[in-house]
Each structure stands twice: as C-alpha cells, then as structure tokens.
Amino acid sequence: MYVYLNDRIVPAEDAVVSVFDHGFLYGDGIYETMRAYNGIVFMIDEHIERLFRSASLIGLKIPYDSQKLKSAIYETIQANGLENAYIRLTISRGCGSLGLDPEFCQKPSIVIIVKEQKDYPKALYKKGLKVIIAQTRRNLKEAINPRIKSLNFLNNILAKLEAKEKNANEAIMLNVYGKLTEGTISNVFFYKNNMLFTPSIDCGILDGITRGIVIGIAKKQGIEVKEGKFTKSDIYTSQEIFITNTTMEVMPVSELDENKYPVGEISKNLRKLYRQKVKTYIRNYRN
Numbered sequence: 441m442y443v444y445l446n447d448r449i450v451p452a453e454d455a456v457v458s459v460f461d462h463g464f465l466y467g468d469g470i471y472e473t474m475r476a477y478n479g480i481v482f483m484i485d486e487h488i489e490r491l492f493r494s495a496s497l498i499g500l501k502i503p504y505d506s507q508k509l510k511s512a513i514y515e516t517i518q519a520n521g522l523e524n525a526y527i528r529l530t531i532s533r534g535c536g537s538l539g540l541d542p543e544f545c546q547k548p549s550i551v552i553i554v555k556e557q558k559d560y561p562k563a564l565y566k567k568g569l570k571v572i573i574a575q576t577r578r579n580l581k582e583a584i585n586p587r588i589k590s591l592n593f594l595n596n597i598l599a600k601l602e603a604k605e606k607n608a609n610e611a612i613m614l615n616v617y618g619k620l621t622e623g624t625i626s627n628v629f630f631y632k633n634n635m636l637f638t639p640s641i642d643c644g645i646l647d648g649i650t651r652g653i654v655i656g657i658a659k660k661q662g663i664e665v666k667e668g669k670f671t672k673s674d675i676y677t678s679q680e681i682f683i684t685n686t687t688m689e690v691m692p693v694s695e696l697d698e699n700k701y702p703v704g705e706i707s708k709n710l711r712k713l714y715r716q717k718v719k720t721y722i723r724n725y726r727n
C-alpha cells in the first residue's frame with residue numbers, strides 16, 4: 441500500500457507525520473472522502489470545491505491548486521493499482537509548537553490514503569440497516585460550522601459508540617433543540633404521504649454531495665422533497681427510511697430504535713438511478 445504525503449508517494453509504513461502536527465494535537469484540519477469507479481473519481485470537482493470551502497472557513501491556505509490536488513489523487517490511485525477505490529484526502533494545519541496558535545504552523549500536511557472499495561454486500565441493500573437515534577447531540581452549528589468537514593470527529597465517534605453498544609450499524613444525532621440532523625457518516629431521508637423528507641442544512645448538518653444528488657434525482661422523478669426541521673416522531677411514522685453517503689450511496693434502513701420498516705421501492709429506485717448517474721458521469725468524464 442502506498443500513501444501520498446506532502447508531494448511524495450511513499451510506502452504506508454513510511455507515511456508518518458510529526459507529533460507536533462496540529463491535526464494530531466488538536467484535530468485542526470479538514471478532509472474529504474471520495475470514491476473512484478473504474479478509475480474515475482466520482483464528483484471530484486465538487487469534493488475539491490468543498491475542501492477549499494472548508495479550508496477557507498478555518499483560515500487554512502492550501503498550498504496546492506485544485507488541479508494539483510486532482511493529479512495527486514489520481515497518482516495515488518495508480519500507485520496502488522486500483523480501479524475502484526475509497527479515497528481519503530486529509531489536510532492538517534501542519535507542524536507547530538504546543539499551544540493552539542496556528543501562526544506557528546509552518547505549512548499544511550497533505551495526506552492521501554486510498555484502499556480498494558468494494559460494493560457493500562447486496563444482502564444489506566435487501567435487508568436494510570439497523571439504526572438508532574443517539575443520546576449524543578450534534579455539535580451546535582453556532583459553535584462549529586457544519587459546512588466545515590473537520591478532522592475533529594469526537595461528536596460522531598461518541599454517537600457511533602452508542603450504536604455499537606446496541607448492535608446497530610449507524611446512529612442518527614439530534615441537535616440541542618431535539619431536531620433530526622444526520623448520521624455519524626451519513627445524511628438521512630424518510631418517505632411518507634408521497635413526500636420525501638430530509639433535515640435542512642440549518643439543522644446543523646454537512647451538505648452532503650450524495651445528499652444533493654439524491655434530492656435532484658427525486659425531484660426529477662416527480663417526488664416532492666421537503667427539507668426542514670423534523671423530530672423523532674416525524675421519522676418514526678415513516679413508510680421508508682434510508683441514508684446516503686459517498687461509499688454506501690443509497691442504503692435502506694429497516695430498523696430504527698426497534699421500529700421496523702420495509703425496504704421499499706423509493707430507496708430501491710433512487711439507488712438504481714444514482715448508479716445510472718455514476719455510469720453517465722464516468723462515460724462523460726472519459727470523453
């Protein structure tokens with residue numbers, strides 16, 4: 441396995457950063473996760489654009505332009521001989537002194553890790569996931585802007601630990617006002633009364649790229665989509681629930697806090713149409 445580290449491709453065992461790196465010390469940095477299909481990174485421009493947006497929001501100047509970042513991503517994929525890959529691009533504030541002041545950080549650390557990405561087991565899409573609503577609340581958007589895809593993930597980790605304790609696959613967090621936000625690694629959708637619902641950005645969620653694609657697909661299919669503020673009661677009375685992210689795409693939920701739900705036609709159809717969009721993107725990108 442090879443890793444991209446600050447302008448070099450190195451064996452994974454040699455890919456080390458300093459103990460004084462502020463990403464390690466304070467979670468001071470940003471990241472993106474992407475997926476490559478048949479050697480093409482899906483929605484790479486959108487992911488890079490969001491990375492630069494995150495960097496701007498924390499006052500971090502990325503020393504590469506978007507084209508150099510894209511080249512580095514493809515170089516890392518090719519170095520590992522992969523066609524279908526999970527990509528993790530991390531940029532930290534870099535090495536500095538002990539203490540929070542970023543002024544003493546010399547330059548950002550840039551790391552790209554890739555691994556083989558296989559499709560999730562088909563059985564999961566047929567059976568659906570078990571999900572809980574966590575006791576851990578989502579960070580206040582007034583405290584940490586959810587538009588920042590930050591290295592500081594402790595909030596999500598605590599919710600994930602709750603899920604593991606209950607043998608669940610994922611945990612959905614509420615905000616401090618008791619409204620639905622998002623999963624630890626996913627955005628949330630539910631369907632009832634011929635409408636598709638998903639928490640709005642101002643609930644304190646990351647504006648997921650897959651989320652945006654699914655909303656667009658649903659609207660093109662004539663499904664009314666409502667983004668808003670919803671409670672546990674709203675989602676408990678759903679006909680269908682599913683979650684989305686870059687790697688799982690559109691994944692049905694069959695159990696939420698011991699409430700059972702069918703794996704219905706809405707999620708099946710949206711996943712099929714999402715896959716069609718991926719294929720079209722790859723074909724157009726190559727042309």
